[in-house]
Amino acid sequence: MSDMTLEVRNLRTHFFTRAGVVRAVEDVSFSVQRGRVLGLVGESGSGKTVTGFSIIRLVDPPGRIAGGSILFHGRDLAKLSEREMRGLRGNRIAMIFQDPMMTLNPVLRIDTQMIETVRAHAKVSHAEARARSRDALGMVGIPSPDERLESYPHQFSGGMRQRVAIAIALLHRPDLIIADEPTTALDVTIQAQILAEVQKLAANVGTALIWITHDLSVVAGLADEIAVMYAGRIVEAGDVATVLDRPSHPYTHGLIGSVPSRNKRGTRLRQIPGMTPSLLDLPEGCAFRARCAYADAACEKDPPTTEPARGHALRCFHPLLEPVA
Amino acid sequence: MSAPVIELRGVSKRFGKSFDIAARLTHRLSGALGRPYKDQTVHAVDTVDLTIRKGEVVGLVGESGCGKSTLGRMVAGIMPPSDGSVLWQGTDIATLSPEAARAVKLKVQMIFQDPYASLNPRLRVAEIVGEAPRVHGMIPRGTFDAYVDAQLHRAGLDPAYKRRYPHQFSGGQRQRIGIARALAVQPEFLVCDEAVAALDVSIQAQILNLFMDLRAELDLTYLFISHDLGVVEHLSDRVVIMYLGRIVEEARAEEIFAHANHPYTQALLSEVPRIEARKKHFVGVKGEIPSPIDRPTGCHFHPRCPHAMPRCAIEAPALREIAPGHRSACHLNT
Ligand SMILES: Nc1ncnc2c1ncn2[C@@H]1O[C@H](COP(=O)(O)OP(=O)(O)OP(=O)(O)O)[C@@H](O)[C@H]1O
Ligand SMILES: Nc1ncnc2c1ncn2[C@@H]1O[C@H](COP(=O)(O)OP(=O)(O)O)[C@@H](O)[C@H]1O
Ligand code: SF4
Ligand code: SF4
Ligand SMILES: [Mg+2]
Ligand SMILES: [Mg+2]
Numbered sequence: 001m002s003d004m005t006l007e008v009r010n011l012r013t014h015f016f017t018r019a020g021v022v023r024a025v026e027d028v029s030f031s032v033q034r035g036r037v038l039g040l041v042g043e044s045g046s047g048k049t050v051t052g053f054s055i056i057r058l059v060d061p062p063g064r065i066a067g068g069s070i071l072f073h074g075r076d077l078a079k080l081s082e083r084e085m086r087g088l089r090g091n092r093i094a095m096i097f098q099d100p101m102m103t104l105n106p107v108l109r110i111d112t113q114m115i116e117t118v119r120a121h122a123k124v125s126h127a128e129a130r131a132r133s134r135d136a137l138g139m140v141g142i143p144s145p146d147e148r149l150e151s152y153p154h155q156f157s158g159g160m161r162q163r164v165a166i167a168i169a170l171l172h173r174p175d176l177i178i179a180d181e182p183t184t185a186l187d188v189t190i191q192a193q194i195l196a197e198v199q200k201l202a203a204n205v206g207t208a209l210i211w212i213t214h215d216l217s218v219v220a221g222l223a224d225e226i227a228v229m230y231a232g233r234i235v236e237a238g239d240v241a242t243v244l245d246r247p248s249h250p251y252t253h254g255l256i257g258s259v260p261s262r263n264k265r266g267t268r269l270r271q272i273p274g275m276t277p278s279l280l281d282l283p284e285g286c287a288f289r290a291r292c293a294y295a296d297a298a299c300e301k302d303p304p305t306t307e308p309a310r311g312h313a314l315r316c317f318h319p320l321l322e323p324v325a
Numbered sequence: 326m327s328a329p330v331i332e333l334r335g336v337s338k339r340f341g342k343s344f345d346i347a348a349r350l351t352h353r354l355s356g357a358l359g360r361p362y363k364d365q366t367v368h369a370v371d372t373v374d375l376t377i378r379k380g381e382v383v384g385l386v387g388e389s390g391c392g393k394s395t396l397g398r399m400v401a402g403i404m405p406p407s408d409g410s411v412l413w414q415g416t417d418i419a420t421l422s423p424e425a426a427r428a429v430k431l432k433v434q435m436i437f438q439d440p441y442a443s444l445n446p447r448l449r450v451a452e453i454v455g456e457a458p459r460v461h462g463m464i465p466r467g468t469f470d471a472y473v474d475a476q477l478h479r480a481g482l483d484p485a486y487k488r489r490y491p492h493q494f495s496g497g498q499r500q501r502i503g504i505a506r507a508l509a510v511q512p513e514f515l516v517c518d519e520a521v522a523a524l525d526v527s528i529q530a531q532i533l534n535l536f537m538d539l540r541a542e543l544d545l546t547y548l549f550i551s552h553d554l555g556v557v558e559h560l561s562d563r564v565v566i567m568y569l570g571r572i573v574e575e576a577r578a579e580e581i582f583a584h585a586n587h588p589y590t591q592a593l594l595s596e597v598p599r600i601e602a603r604k605k606h607f608v609g610v611k612g613e614i615p616s617p618i619d620r621p622t623g624c625h626f627h628p629r630c631p632h633a634m635p636r637c638a639i640e641a642p643a644l645r646e647i648a649p650g651h652r653s654a655c656h657l658n659t
Contacts, residue, residue: 043525044496141609157613158389187388187552192596193609214526217555217598221605240603258530259600260559265578268537269559271530275495 004073005175005208006055007031011068013047013054020281024050024063026232029305029313032176032208032225037198039219039240040212042229043276048212051229052178055210056095057085072176091121094169096162098181103165104153110137110164111149117171136167140197159190166194173205180212195222216259220244225311228252231287232279234305238312248308248319250292286316294318327379328414330514330546331400331433334374335409337570338395340367367617369395371570372409374644377514382540382547384561384578386554386593388614392570393550397516400548401435402426431461434507438519441499444491450477450502451487458509473509479542480505481535497528504535508543518550533560554597558582563650566590569615569625572644576651586653589626624656632657 013025024047032038042048053059055070057077070077072093077085089095097103105113114133115126124132130149137145140163153161162182169177179198183191199222201207211222219226220240227237228249236249247253256262257270274291286303289295298317305315370392377383377400385393398404399411402418410417413429421429437443444453455473458464464472474484480501491499500520507515517536521529533556539545551557557564557578564581566574566589574587585591592610599605612629615621621628627637636656644654 043527143612160613187614188554188593188596188598189388189610190614191598191609192607193611195598195607196609199607215598216526217600217602220600221598221602221607244600255526256600258527260530260533260555261599261601263559265559266537268534269530271534272527275497275528276525 003034004071005032005034006210007069007071008051008055009069009071011051011054011070012066013050013059013063014066015063017062017280022279023232023282024279025054027305028068028229028232028234030225030227030234030237032210034175034208035202035206036225037202037209037211037223039223039226040210040229041214041216041219041226043214045276045279046229047232047279048214048229049180052095052180052210052212055176055178056089056093057082058095087121090117091172092174093176093178094172094174096166096169096177096179096182098184100158100161100165100182101153103168104161106153108152109149110151110153114149114168114171117168121172132171133167136170137164139170140164140167141193142167159186159193162186162190163194163197166197170201174207176208176210177201178210178212181214183218184213184215191218198222216244216256217261228255231277231282233287233315234313235288235315236313238309242309242312248312248314248321249316250294250318250320251288253320254291294320327381329376329412330379330414331377331548332375332412332415333396333400333409334412336370336373336375336396336399336406336411337368337408338370338392338399338404339407340369365618368570368620369617370399370406373570373572375565375572375575377546377548380540380544380546381563382549382561384557384564385548385550385567386552386557386564387567389552390614390617391567392617393567394518396567397435397518397548397550400514401433401516402430403435431457431510432512433514433516434510434512435516435518436500436503436507436520438522441491441496443503444499444506446491449488449490450482453491453502454487454505454509457506458511461510463509463511476505476509477502479508479539481531495528497524497531500524500528500532501535504532504539508539512545514546514548516548516550519552520549521556522551522553529556536560554594555599566593569620570617571625571654572652573626573655574651574653575644576648576653580648580651584651586647586651586658587655588630588632588657590653592629592631624654 009029011025011028015022015024028051040048054065065078115129118129118132134145134149137148142148142163183194202209213219223240225239226243227234230251236243236252247256254272263269272291277287284302285300289299303315303317305313308314387393399406418426418429451473454476455469473487477484477487482501521532549560561578564578565572568589574590585594610629623639624637624642627633642654642656644652647653647658
């Protein structure tokens with residue numbers, strides 16, 4: 001098996017709404033290797049969730065994948081039938097949603113749901129499926145998993161529910177997990193427990209992870225690579241140190257600068273003026289230009305993706321040369 | 326040191342049996358499973374003493390459900406305590422005449438996490454912002470428009486938008502409307518309850534800057550409730566840490582981030598993701614956040630505390646001063 005678990009090339013996912021075309025994902029390329037964590041960061045509406053949904057093929061009309069390829073171990077997911085996709089989903093590829101109730105059925109006991117998931121993809125006895133479910137709950141740090149299997153989702157706290165959803169994602173030790181803001185609603189103490197489990201999974205099982213978040217501090221501690229999305233495009237990507245310590249894109253730079261700990265205590269924060277544009281019929285040109293201090297006439301065209309250094313991707317006509325963070 | 330504006334003395338808040346549906350269902354199920362009936366009182370805030378002085382920014386931190394919002398509501402005078410007293414500039418607000426109580430209530434305004442839920446969708450921005458000050462006779466005759474424009478402008482909104490409805494604004498703009506509405510009644514004290522939690526990073530920075538500017542401009546005092554320790558560290562002069570309804574530690578911001586004393590504070594701070602950290606080794610505070618209905622005995626933190634001793638399960642530690650201006654509630658200090 002090659003070390004490249006997922007390679008997304010020039011992905012485009014558009015929503016053809018009555019009001020016009022929403023280019024939610026536009027020419028997005030990235031890859032994730034076995035056992036590595038990619039942090040996909042961006043503000044709300046930048047296209048992170050739609051990117052995740054595209055990979056796992058859960059985009060509903062009026063949205064559809066309008067171009068590009070999604071190579072999972074070399075096989076293009078964009079071309080698979082729904083039946084073939086069902087064989088992979090929950091088995092080789094799993095998704096963890098921000099709201100664990102997207103995964104959990106409120107009226108079924110946890111054991112029923114987990115055993116069902118195990119047996120959907122593995123020909124094992126009921127007892128074996130139950131044992132695997134219990135082990136998965138133990139792995140995510142749920143105390144007394146045997147008893148907990150007999151509970152209903154509402155008997156868990158939010159953090160525990162999310163851990164159950166993660167346990168379900170782990171059941172088949174997938175090659176790829178897409179996690180969409182799974183800890184955003186949780187307390188730091190619980191978030192840290194979950195991040196610890198995720199780190200173990202990548203290290204021990206070799207699972208490749210796409211960790212979607214708007215929180216730069218979480219990816220700083222968790223990810224190997226970062227891709228920064230803005231208005232449907234990846235504007236900068238590379239290893240964590242390159243992107244966070246020496247950002248070249250004015251947006252990445254502005255985003256990092258606005259994090260409170262990057263500013264002297266009690267002083268005004270560096271802020272990016274304005275707000276994110278609507279993706280509906282977005283005009284040509286760099287979508288950041290209305291907020292960018294370096295914008296000029298050149299920026300009225302779409303900046304192409306360049307590779308200023310190996311493994312560092314950038315979409316900007318006037319990258320910052322000096323490490324200014 | 327400036328004079329206290331708000332003092333909480335032995336303040337508690339308990340909630341009775343008004344369960345939500347999920348709680349009722351759990352209750353019924355556990356009954357069906359033959360578990361014994363338990364007292365269902367929620368001890369949301371438990372004998373809290375806190376003084377906030379003029380011009381201070383006090384950050385209030387703690388896990389979900391530990392009582393931060395309940396405490397904030399009592400400070401804002403929109404929820405009476407079950408026990409204890411809330412003093413405004415030295416006077417117990419429970420002893421004020423209805424008229425004086427109304428005036429004090431206006432002096433303390435609250436800003437919420439979800440600006441949308443707290444704005445009436447049927448009113449135009451001008452009405453949302455101008456209604457309360459007009460009712461309270463704060464706007465001189467014939468100057469309503471100018472008054473509203475000034476409030477919007479101060480909150481960083483173009484007054485040209487004032488005929489619009491809340492749904493026509495972005496999240497950050499709605500939060501600005503909420504701020505303009507609060508400032509319109511000329512408060513001296515703002516309780517901000519997760520006021521930037523729902524906002525994107527770049528918009529969050531804009532709103533935090535607005536809070537800092539307003540503090541300087543209007544000499545405001547803040548109780549700033551947030552689960553984001555980075556935000557709290559940046560903004561606060563003093564930080565208060567709550568655990569299951571009680572204050573467990575309180576100190577100047579620099580002091581608490583450099584020399585946390587309480588084991589819970591230490592655990593909390595060690596798990597805060599920081600943008601400077603690379604490939605951090607996450608651990609997590611072991612165990613679950615306990616329920617305010619079924620509270621652990623003694624020190625509430627003992628089931629999760631790495632330093633717990635036999636005494637901790639029996640006796641609740643008092644919040645005592647361990648250095649000037651630094652209070653902590655832990656038996657390790659005695
Ligand atoms: N009106 C109410 N009736 C019953 N219980 C309540 C009520 N309001 C709050 N509680 C309970 O009191 C406790 C403290 O709630 P509070 O909203 O103050 O927590 P919080 O610290 O603000 O949490 P979060 O970080 O999730 O906002 C919780 O257990 C909550 O469920
Ligand atoms: N069902 C849909 N119909 C139309 N537009 C949509 C739909 N779902 C998402 N979008 C649009 O796609 C863009 C990206 O959304 P999303 O991926 O959810 O952002 P993020 O996860 O980064 O917050 C947004 O502009 C959003 O409004
Ligand atoms: S392309 Fe132009 S507008 Fe866009 S980020 Fe670069 S300099 Fe700014
Ligand atoms: S009193 Fe005991 S249990 Fe509580 S924090 Fe201190 S050492 Fe830990
Ligand atoms: Mg999303
Ligand atoms: Mg709250």
